Amino acid sequence: MLGLIVRVLPFWVREPLLILFGSLFGVGMVGNALVEGRWLMAGLGAAVLVVTAYRIRMVTHAWRARREAAAGPAPQAQPGPGAGPTVPKKKEPNAWAQVFVALALVGALVGAVWLAPRVTGDSTAAARKPASCSDDEPEKKLPKAYALTPGAVTGDDLCKALNRADLADLLGTPGEQPKVAYGNSGTAALTADKVAEPEARVQFDTYTVELSATYNDMTIALYTKVLAPQTLDHRADKALGRPAVFTSDHLMQFRIGGDASGGPATEGPLARTLTVALDRKDPGGSFDFTVWSESGAALPDDDAILGIVEKVLAALPAGASR
Numbered sequence: 001m002l003g004l005i006v007r008v009l010p011f012w013v014r015e016p017l018l019i020l021f022g023s024l025f026g027v028g029m030v031g032n033a034l035v036e037g038r039w040l041m042a043g044l045g046a047a048v049l050v051v052t053a054y055r056i057r058m059v060t061h062a063w064r065a066r067r068e069a070a071a072g073p074a075p076q077a078q079p080g081p082g083a084g085p086t087v088p089k090k091k092e093p094n095a096w097a098q099v100f101v102a103l104a105l106v107g108a109l110v111g112a113v114w115l116a117p118r119v120t121g122d123s124t125a126a127a128r129k130p131a132s133c134s135d136d137e138p139e140k141k142l143p144k145a146y147a148l149t150p151g152a153v154t155g156d157d158l159c160k161a162l163n164r165a166d167l168a169d170l171l172g173t174p175g176e177q178p179k180v181a182y183g184n185s186g187t188a189a190l191t192a193d194k195v196a197e198p199e200a201r202v203q204f205d206t207y208t209v210e211l212s213a214t215y216n217d218m219t220i221a222l223y224t225k226v227l228a229p230q231t232l233d234h235r236a237d238k239a240l241g242r243p244a245v246f247t248s249d250h251l252m253q254f255r256i257g258g259d260a261s262g263g264p265a266t267e268g269p270l271a272r273t274l275t276v277a278l279d280r281k282d283p284g285g286s287f288d289f290t291v292w293s294e295s296g297a298a299l300p301d302d303d304a305i306l307g308i309v310e311k312v313l314a315a316l317p318a319g320a321s322r
Helices: 002-008 011-036 039-071 095-120 155-162 167-171 220-230 302-314
Strands: 180-187 196-203 208-214 232-239 242-254 265-277 286-292
Touching (some): 155 180, 155 196, 155 208, 155 302, 167 302, 220 232, 220 242, 220 265, 232 265, 232 302, 242 302, 265 302, 286 302
Antiparallel strands (some): 196 208, 232 242, 242 265, 265 286
16 A cells, blocks of 8 residues: 555655655664674665665666756747747646655655554553553452452452552663553352452563462461472561561463473472561461562562562551451
8 A cells, every 4th residue: 555655646645655655664773783783684784775776876867857847948039920839838736835745745644654653552652551450350259268368458459559650670680561460359269169268460571479378277386387498598577576487489380382302390480478477476377478580580689579578568558458
C-alpha cells in the first residue's frame, strides 16, 4: 500500500519524502549499529545513505533543469498575419508549492504515527506500562477458609501491597517495570480448603518476587527450630517487631517435552525467603516473601529484603494479622 502511494505521488513530493525518510532511517541504523557493534546493520545503513545521496543529486539536477526551462529562450518575433494561432504555453506547477505539500504530508504522517498509538492503545509505549494486578480466576468465589479466618488477606490484597511503584528501586534495579503481576486466593494443599493460603507474584526482567500468607498453626518459633535447619543459610531475625527467619533453597524447574534424560524436574535458581509471623505474639501462620532470579543475578542482601518486607506488610489492610 505504501509503495503504491509513493509511486503515484508527483516527483517533487515523492523525492523529498524519500530523501527525508532515507536520511533518518540510514542515520538511525548506522547509529544503532555503532552502539551495538553490529557491522551488518552498519553496512545496510550506509547503503541506504548512499541511495539517499543519489536521490539528492538527482533532485538537484532536476531543479537546475527546471530553472533553466523556466528562464526560456529569447523572445521571438511575432508571427505574420498568415501564421497559425499561437498555442498557449502550459502552466507548470509551482515548485515551492510542491515542496510545501511534501513537508505538510511528512508532518501529517509523523502526526499519524504519534497519534495512532494513543487512540488505539496498541503502542509499544503502552506495552511498556507496568503490569497491574490481575486475578488468575476472577470469577471464582473465595474458598470457605477465608470466611472461617478473620482478617485473612486475599491474593488481590497481597498483590496490591507487593506491586509497589518503588519495588524495582528497592530490589536494586531502578527503571525496570513489572512484566507480570497477579494474585491468587487459594488454599493450602491437603487441607480440604480449610487453610487459606493466598499468594501474589510480581516479575521483572532481573528478579521475580512472591508474597504469600499461610493461616495454619505453625509458629515461627517451631519453624525456626525444626524446618529452617533443613534449608540453606538460615538465620533468625525480626520484622516489624515480629519473629522472622531467613532461609535459602533452590526452586524446582519442571521440563515439558524435549530431552527428559535428567528427569522431568531439575534444580532451579536459588531463592531467598523471609518468613514472618502474622503478629508479634506468633500465634501460628506466617507471611513468606521470596525473591529469585532466572538470569542468575546476585540476590539482594538480607537488609534490603527485610526493608522491602516491612514496607509491604505495612501496606496490607488493617486487621490482616490474625
